[in-house]
Amino acid sequence: MARLDVIEMFHGISFSGHLHTQESLQSALKFPFQDTDILIASYPKSGTTWMQQMVTLISSRGDPHLNQTVPNWARAPWLEQYYFAKALEASSIRPRVITTHLSYQLLGPALQGSKAKVIYVSRNPKDVVVSYYHFHKIANFLPEPGTFQEFLNQFLEGTLHFGSWFDHIKGWTSHTASVDNLLHITYEEMSSDPHGAVKRVSSFIQCPLVENEVNNCVHYSNFSSMKDNKMVNYTLVPGEIMDHSKGSFMRKGETGDWKSMFTEEQNQYFESIFKSKMQDSTLESKSHRN
Ligand code: PPS
Numbered sequence: 674m675a676r677l678d679v680i681e682m683f684h685g686i687s688f689s690g691h692l693h694t695q696e697s698l699q700s701a702l703k704f705p706f707q708d709t710d711i712l713i714a715s716y717p718k719s720g721t722t723w724m725q726q727m728v729t730l731i732s733s734r735g736d737p738h739l740n741q742t743v744p745n746w747a748r749a750p751w752l753e754q755y756y757f758a759k760a761l762e763a764s765s766i767r768p769r770v771i772t773t774h775l776s777y778q779l780l781g782p783a784l785q786g787s788k789a790k791v792i793y794v795s796r797n798p799k800d801v802v803v804s805y806y807h808f809h810k811i812a813n814f815l816p817e818p819g820t821f822q823e824f825l826n827q828f829l830e831g832t833l834h835f836g837s838w839f840d841h842i843k844g845w846t847s848h849t850a851s852v853d854n855l856l857h858i859t860y861e862e863m864s865s866d867p868h869g870a871v872k873r874v875s876s877f878i879q880c881p882l883v884e885n886e887v888n889n890c891v892h893y894s895n896f897s898s899m900k901d902n903k904m905v906n907y908t909l910v911p912g913e914i915m916d917h918s919k920g921s922f923m924r925k926g927e928t929g930d931w932k933s934m935f936t937e938e939q940n941q942y943f944e945s946i947f948k949s950k951m952q953d954s955t956l957e958s959k960s961h962r963n
Pocket of ligand 1: 715716717718719720721722723800803804805807894895896897899922923924925926927930
């Protein structure tokens with residue numbers, strides 16, 4: 674299934690046809706979650722792979738074997754991608770770990786009444802857009818990004834794949850009452866306090882760890898060990914799908930990298946759009962924008 678240039682429109686949102694079909698997207702919305710499932714939800718480039726690594730390490734009590742032998746997309750497959758059912762069936766990880774970039778607006782009904790544990794990962798949206806921009810340059814299944822200004826406009830308009838960042842974060846974080854178990858954690862928190870983040874996640878998924886296990890989880894999920902681990906750095910993906918000569922998936926792994934890309938004007942414009950789109954949200958302090 675190459676379909677590198679195909680775009681699937683679904684509920685007004687665009688998706689890469691390389692990984693998604695109308696059927697796979699439709700099935701995601703009807704997925705029968707089990708109460709024991711762990712669902713990692715995020716807008717792209719927010720720390721998804723990092724959380725996949727962290728959660729699967731925590732379930733293995735810090736033992737890196739699985740993380741060094743099974744690719745992240747098989748350990749914690751994406752619900753909406755076409756190979757999901759097969760990958761989930763083949764995975765021996767218990768509890769099941771599932772990933773999604775879908776919005777709560779789309780997935781909420783499937784989660785209603787379920788006690789599946791949802792970990793929502795968010796990141797400073799300015800760093801998200803910079804990371805997403807660079808990823809578009811290497812991913813041949815995504816449209817050409819154009820200039821950074823053009824890309825930024827699309828991000829703020831919500832027309833990139835997976836739709837609006839604003840709708841995504843507001844949807845997932847304002848429905849905590851109807852999703853029984855939701856932990857909201859930020860990339861910035863994982864970065865500034867990785868031990869605290871591992872402990873928070875392990876207690877949320879009810880897998881308490883001793884100190885040594887926490888240290889191992891932190892070690893094997895840090896940027897340099899993930900950058901060197903081919904089960905998680907996407908170098909297993911063939912060059913015609915991801916052009917590794919143009920950059921790495923594990924690019925910088927920093928907070929505040931937007932400052933190397935945004936002009937002062939772009940920053941001011943971003944701030945004004947952020948304020949108007951987020952005025953009905955209490956999240957301002959959570960999503961660091963510095
Ligand atoms: S995707 O394609 O949506 O699954 O991408 P996602 O994994 O959400 O985000 C990729 C960015 O996360 C960075 N990353 C990390 N940063 C710090 N520490 C660790 N361990 C880590 N693992 C992944 C990755 O480098 C991408 O960010 P940028 O800013 O592009 O470097």
